[in-house]
Amino acid sequence: MGIPVFILAGLLVHCVFLVSIFEIYFSSPLVHGMTPQQTPLPPPAKRxxxxxxxxxxxxxxxxxxxxxxxxxxxxxxxxxxxxxxxxxxxxxxxxxxxxxxxxxxxxxxxxxxxxxxxxxxxxxxxxxxxxxxxxxxxxxxxxxxxxxxxxxxxxxxxxxxxxxxxxxxxxxxxxxxxxxxxxxxxxxxxxxxxxxxxxxxxxxxxxxxxxxxxxxxxxxxxxxxxxxxxxxxxxxxxxxxxxxxxxxxxxxxxxxxxxxxxxxxxxxxxxxxxxxxxxxxxxxxxxxxxxxxxxxxxxxxxxxxxxxxxxxxxxxxxxxxxxxxxxxxxxxxxxxxxxxxxxxxxxxxxxxxSAHFKAESMFTNAVQILEQFKVTKHMVKKGISLNNSCCYVPLSDSEQINFLKKARLYIQQQKYDEAVSLCKTLINLALEGLSYYHTYDRLFLGLSIAVSFVGWTAYVILVIIKTHTNLTKTIQESTVLFYSFAFVGMIIAFFLLIQTCPWTYYVYCLLPVPVWYAVVRELPLIQDLAANLLSLRIGQSMGFLLVCALGIEILVFSFFYRSTLTIGLLVFAGWPVITQLWVQAKTTALIWTLLCVLLAIFPLMPVVGREPNIPLVIATGLLTLLISCFSLTSLCNSKNKYRNNEDLKVHFYQMLSVALSTYVVSSTHDSLKNKQGLPVLNQIISWMTLVSSSVLPLLSPTFLFQRLFSILLSLMSIYLLLSTGYEALFPLVLSGLMFVWISMEQEALQHYGLSLKPKLAVFNFSYATDITQFRQLHLDDVRRAFFFVFFIVTAFFGTGNIASVNSFDPASVYCFLTVFSPFMMGGLLVLKVVIPFVLVSCAFEAVQVTTQLSSKRYSKCCFCISKHFFFLVKDYGSWLDIGTRYKLKYSEGCLFQGIFLLCKSAFFSHFFYLSSPCSISHYVLVMSLTIFMMLMNGLAQLLTTQRLELPRRTKHHFT
Missing domain, CATH: 3.40.720.10 (Alkaline Phosphatase, subunit A)
Structure with a gap:
């Protein structure tokens, strides 16, 4: 499979995984066709x-x-x-x-x-x-x-x-x-x-x-x-x-x-x-x-x-x-x-x-909920044409009649307390039954997605090994194999057809067929890989796997406990010491350690939005300007020759943009504090900054550090406008660590003898796209991919958590608008979240081209690392509370009884019962992250390699 086809297939598969959570766990519970229920006694109020x-x-x-x-x-x-x-x-x-x-x-x-x-x-x-x-x-x-x-x-x-x-x-x-x-x-x-x-x-x-x-x-x-x-x-x-x-x-x-x-x-x-x-x-x-x-x-x-x-x-x-x-x-x-x-x-x-009125009202309430249960049950059983015995046992047809007759009898006998108690029991059972039928297909569809996920993960790993190692690369072409998988697909489609399932069920249930066909075709490679693994030392293999598992678990725990990222960053701080890199680059290693420790403070801070601190935002803007001045001085003193000073002008405009953003933040919040509203001039400057900052980096030189610094200045001017407190410092510290990371990877490249250390000062992004310069994948590249995924997670959780994204705090967008507009405000909030991602992605683009490895190869490693999250996500929690845990009850006689029994196996139990609980927000974030990294890779290449040329003025010479 070619690289473009592989990426397209990956996007489609992960989009299916992302959409499936809403179809399987969060489909609408509403049903129609019930009979209205009303208390027969006169009400106490007219209005x-x-x-x-x-x-x-x-x-x-x-x-x-x-x-x-x-x-x-x-x-x-x-x-x-x-x-x-x-x-x-x-x-x-x-x-x-x-x-x-x-x-x-x-x-x-x-x-x-x-x-x-x-x-x-x-x-x-x-x-x-x-x-x-x-x-x-x-x-x-x-x-x-x-x-x-x-x-x-x-x-x-x-x-x-x-x-x-x-x-x-x-x-x-x-x-x-x-x-x-x-x-x-x-x-x-x-x-x-x-x-x-x-x-x-x-x-x-x-x-x-x-x-x-x-x-x-x-x-x-x-x-x-x-x-x-x-x-x-x-x-x-x-x-x-x-x-x-x-x-x-x-x-x-x-x-x-x-x-x-x-x-x-x-x-x-x-x-x-x-x-x-x-x-x-x-x-x-x-x-x-x-x-x-x-x-x-x-x-x-x-x-x-x-x-x-x-x-x-x-x-x-x-x-x-x-x-x-x-x-x-x-x-x-x-x-x-x-x-x-x-x-x-x-x-x-x-x-x-009266007690009579209360009993009648409770009876009406019970019948009203029971009506929903009946309609939902009918809809589910209507689709199960092969086995119509599926039933929620505690509320079978006979039990419903018994409940209603007994409650009505209690009311007639004026045993109102007994009637109320019985009606409450009926309501609870009807609500449980509603959940049972509403989630009837959940386990089956969840298994289909899980099988697809395992298959796709295995296929990505095989593609990495096949493309970047010297193992067997032949594909087992077999007509029998093809027709066997085709036959399985037809059987699955037949069962879905006779049950009149929605078209989305076909996607979820048939997806494992082509995915696993692609895996089985690589059987020679799997055999070759197994033979090589057996030849390795067990201690080395176990040690490497243990380190990988520990690193991934730290990432997983960070989704629930932000402070876990602090532990990871402190471990990163000791990386130069562990690998002896500090011997050959003491200064760079020291800066790396200091920045890791500084960045480790952010996950320990309160979630953004709790305590606004506008003076700190202003101070961050001034600090950014100070750093820009030093950068401008170095540019002026550098040996690079600027044509008509255009590059210096771009740098100056970006500094002006940061200065204006700092002023707008201060002015806007002072105006709002005095209840004078959002100044129109400030609003115009904010939106103009947002638009211009997306273009200015493309006007700067494509030399590595100059382009990356240009991207930082443009994004900082936007981020300042969207900041209300300490988070304004976060992208500045993160970018500093990213700059040092690039240098450290060069030191590591030389330390392991993979290549001579190129001069980063003269490295040009636009000349780094020659695929013939790319090398094969090495074990150290897995570590680089892990660093990237870790920094991406840190970019999200460094100043917030799931709740901070779910919660609506408009204070961050006051420089742009103060009139309530959910989509506009939500879009600006997403932009604020994305900016640290862009900074990390651009730095990773610099790492992959300076280490002479294709970003597509790194991306495949990143996808494998991120896939582990799928099996640690639960459907209950909601955003943070909606949804229910899987309930494997009353499945006797069901059409998919065999599948249910299979789901009780150790494999399925491990992935779906023993994993850490998580919410819909966690799942969406994890699934979006995988797709997002693909898109970020393309955006990073655009921001780092492309340059827009402004029209030059023609000088006229008069004689």
Missing amino acids: LVLFVADGLRADSLYELNSNNTPQAPYLRGILENNGSWGISHTRVPTESRPGHVALIAGFYEDVSAVAKGWKENPVEFDSVFNESKYTWSWGSPDILPMFAKGATGDHVYTFCYTAESEDFGAQDAAELDMWVFDHVKSFFNSSRSNQTLFSALNEEKVVLFLHLLGIDTNGHAHRPNSREYKENIKKVDEGVKEIASMIDNFYGNDGKTAFILTSDHGMTDWGSHGAGHPSETLTPLIVWGAGVNYPQKVTSQFFEDNFLKEWKLENLKRLDVNQADIAPLMASLIGVPFPLNSVGTLPLEYLNN
Whole structure:
């Protein structure tokens, strides 16, 4: 297989591996075709008012001020005298869209919604709003339209402010909430002169939804412990008081209005959300009004978080719920059908109603979830045409009937407690059954991907050995072998066809066939390799394998514990001593050791975003300018001749760009601190810097260190604009280590006698592409490939972790924009993450050409190293929490029973049960990393070898 074909095949295979995680583990759980279920008894409330204070933390609302006064006096009075309260536990990702979907629709958003920016509906779903008679909503254009878009008919009305109003740099984001309160008041005032609207408002099953975004915006801009955040809570408290009083007066205090205040997610102390920290997942829930229990006094109660004493609420019963439980609570209060896809369990302790009503409501809840179970089961069994006995045993058809009959009998006999208990059992079994059928094909598809992965890894190793060693290179051409694999593929396709599987199943299940065919064709090479391995000394072989395994495990652990990278870098610091390189290059070795130790500090630092430090960013910019001045001086004194001083001009422009970036960072954050917004001039400079910095390196000379330094200056000017703290120093230190790494590899090349040491000062990238100069692969090249992978991982985890990427912290992009734009902000965040990758990739490009080895050969070694991660990734964790562990239950009689038994083997158990747990973010990062290294290799070659020539001025001589 030629190199271009191999790379293309590698990209396709790894893209399949990457996409498979979403198909296998994170496909949408939603099903359609259920019958709506509604409690037959009259509801306690005619209308419901839902306040969602976006980004409000539970502790921020419940805690007392330093003078023991409540943060929100009105809501504190409600939970102490009029209603029930507790904590709503959210799931990650703690973002606005999935939080509101859980609140209003009762199910937890699947991962596919992220591609829509958490705005539009990737799938249509039912909600409390859709089931209501009328719903009026006020608030953000990012949230309200998705519930109106998915509603049937024309009964969900939205009133939104403009997207430009969501400005993190605005003078007071609380104005967003004031806008909502003012428009609700105007709406009710106008209804008195509009008979149609007045009649609609007096209907039953009416919902009023107030989405309050100001707290979230102020939290992002000023942090949750800021005065602005706390003042916003007070304004929301006052607004809720006014709206509740106005609504009660409007309806003549008829006592038929239920009120709920909660939040979609919380927020970290550093102003971000998206991950699973308790400050993000613990949100307040206060319910009062028609049909709601009054405060319940208790002598003692225990919760693991120990917040009650801190909040001075230890004597008021705290009623915690899962976020999805709020949807059935709302449906029960106003008597609408439970949302069809809701997986929430009705929290009965919030209800102040008869035992009969509670039992009927719980029965309705159980039947509603059971309806989803039935539809999901039917969809799965419909595809299993050869063996239709697959069944979730605890909830077979007969068991379902028994549960329903027994629960109905208990209600008729007025044994309401027994009926409620039985319904809760039925709900739990139905939810487990939903998970069972939803993940029915998961193990089978996971095995197919695993077999493909093992085969592809083996093939890459064989390609490396075949291409870069003197072992047997003949291919075993066999017609029998080809037709045997073709026959296996036809059998697999036949089974998938009769089960009416989606086309993606064909890709995942048939991929192992060509992959393993390519491996088996190399049987002579495998035999030759085995013979050579047996001839080696066992001690040497085991020692090399042990060192490789240890190095890879350090990489793996770094995905979970950033501090592991510190250990690796400290080991790297001793590399010159271990290999005796310090003898021939003491100065370079000393600098290498110092930079390794300095870089090792970063993984021990807090995750970026917690504590902004703008003076440190400015100091980094000044340090970069100082280094640039020394570089400019050396360029002027060098023997290289610059044509028309063009190269010096490029260097000067890059220094000017760094200076402007430093100024913009300082000016922008001062302006935002004074609540004057983002200056237009600063925004223009930032975007111009972003565009120009991608071109300026291509105008610089292609001499090794000059081109690499030019790339560093251009990327630093962008990185400074995206920095808020100590991370600004990271690419500078990383680049310094990369420069020394290049020199150290030259020393190592000479030390091992592989080549004479070329002069790096005169080395030119543009002359280093002659393939005839490339040598064969040596064992030391594996170490270089490992260094590259390690530095790539360090580039990502050096200043952050998975949670810091999941979490949304807009402070990094304030120099570019302050108006909320998820895709634009996300793109800038990705750019910030990519910049250290580019620096490492360009340095590695310099290493591979100066050591006279093709980058494609190094890349193959890197791919082999990175593949180990696949078998250490679990599907549970979610981003950080979504997903479930494999459950091998109730597989008796299944079509793939034989495959299930095979999966219990030691091989499969080792890879899928004993490996370290990981999240979807870890898996996506690992799989993307492999593809990303291919793309980075191409980008590095472009940045290092290509040069743009500016048109020269023609000098006219007059005689």
